[in-house]
Amino acid sequence: MTDHMPDDLSAAGRDLRAYTDELRPKHPVVRNTKGEWVLLRHADVLAAAVDNERFSSQVSRYLQVPNGLDGEEHTRYRKVIEQYLSRAAIEPFIPVFKRVASQLATELPKGEVLDAVSDIGAVFAVRAQCAWLGWPAELEPRLLAWMGENHAATRSGDHNWMADVAEQFDEIIRSVVQPRRAAGDNAPDDLTTKLCRETVDGHPLTESELVSILRNWTGGDLGSIALCVGVLIAHIAKHPELVGQLCEASDAEVEAVINEILRIDNPFVSNRRVTTCPVHIGGRDIPSGAKVKLNWTSANRDENVFGNNQFDPQANAAANIVYGAGKHVCPGRLLATWELRIALQTLLASVQTIELVPERPPEREVAPVGGYHSVPVVLT
């Protein structure tokens, strides 16, 4: 094997998971063409995720709150955002998410080919997030167009295009933040206004910090939720026997099934770190200052932890790292889990069958994105 693997471990048109499954047993740490060290094993990914001393999260030249921060600074900002993502804070939005899901389910045409990622997942994600944040419904088409372009830019690997798309998103965010800051006490009473009034160590959040926080909550996560919906619907269409079980199951059981489907096909592929000193991991010596990728998707399929990867929601739950681990573990886990559960339960209650289209099989995404680019389905 050469030291450098092609194109961020992706081989065009190939399921990235098959590739990392093949590499992992013999090559637990590989380097991609960008020179990044990619950790493929569960034990190594977990070890790096919880070792914030040797694996720093300060990987970007852009401000990333809180994901690009380390140590005390990370803790201070993380505390601010956790308040908005706690059980108590999210519970009031359950009826809102249910309403969004029911409305979408009634709008979806029956007997026609739909794409589970763009027509169901993306639309649900944008509407649910707008309702949660108090953003106007008029932003929906702009956000959907942005998500499509963001995916295309990420797939292309064109850095200028990606920077341009990132800037477009910041403009959308500034269009909701600036009027709220200007309106003072007359600003609408919603989550975005509350966030605009937050302080850290007695200082109000700056506009760039606010934009960064909201970018994290929307830009990345809208795409993740849409991709997760695509993976869930593809799995259910391939395993129709699950439909009956899911309709009878408790909320907790449905959530366990969702987490297990996402473990096997985790569309949120990786996060980056940079080493702060020389590190020996997975049998390799990585120098100080090296870029490292924690490949959650590969780790979640590691045969040393999950055996032959049998579908087993209960047995595999404890080791599942779809939402990461350690100090940077996803604070949006509960929100994402509830949104996904509500979307799925509502869809299943409103249809008799979800069928794949034999002449248009689901199309995989390419690295660095996982899951499916499109999942054509017919609902009846």
Ligand code: HEM
């Ligand atoms: C749909 C599924 C989602 C998946 C699979 C996912 C996964 C992850 C993972 C693996 C991390 C760890 C990153 C790292 O260690 O560097 C993370 C971090 C994060 N996620 Fe999520 N996430 C999802 C949805 C959400 C949602 C809905 C929100 C908020 C609205 C959110 C907010 C965040 C934030 C703020 C961080 C950074 C935390 C920190 O650095 O302390 N995520 N997510």
